[in-house]
Amino acid sequence: MPEPTPGSSSDLPADRPAGRQNESPASNSGEAAGRQLTGKGPGIVLVALYALFALAATGRATVQIIADFQKAPVSYLLSALAAVIYLVATVALARGDRTSARVARVAISIELAGVLVVGLVSYLKPADFPDKTVWSHFGSGYGYVPLVLPVLGLLWLRRTQAAR
């Protein structure tokens, strides 16, 4: 399901004058220094994007595994892994307490490593990936949002956790 994400990512910031999400923590820190939860304010956009990717990756993995698992088992298992990680990150970011923030940081770090490794390998050895995953080619099929999302997530976690 390639299309939904680029659309949503370009759409969400558009209705907010503050603009892009990676600027939001900075613009927000002045007024809300102190107790900002990961799932509040600008963080809600992050939660929504993670939820959308959890949905997209789950859908993709389910379809791939049901339809023809033998065609590219490694790709399909990676899709499933991505789905689980997105799901964990969504819930952890939405909860936003101290433990959840730690869980979110671990999950998002794995996600960043995954998108980097899978992205690199899919370019260097395309034969290993006969079918696509959310992460192949650094998420180009999803408007590179899979690459940007973990970076935003880690920055946002750092911002909210540093404020405590």
Place this chain on the structure above:
Amino acid sequence: MLSWLSAVVIVVCVLFGLLAAVYAVRDRILDDRLLLVLGVLEVLLLVQAVVGVVLGARANRDFEAPVFYAYLLTVPFIAPFAGFLAIKDKSRWAMGVVVGSAFVVGIFIGRLNQIWTPHA
């Protein structure tokens, strides 16, 4: 997909998105009116899911069935989840997420019809 049903779904989806955009601009929180439109959209999406499954089962031609069902059955979850977030967090950001959800639902409907219509 039935073309008139898709048309109705898209009209209501656009209405929902525009109304949410007005709310976001005016910095208003989710109220009964917006919730009602969300409810109407949701009922239509559920009707569409039932109709889609029935039509898909009856179809005796080739179409990407697994992908079709994946879109058909996941699209009803998007807007209610955004609405849930907007109830939980009463910020303009959350209303922006509601606007985004209408957009994503619209794209999903478009993809559904693309998959359903042969050689589109």
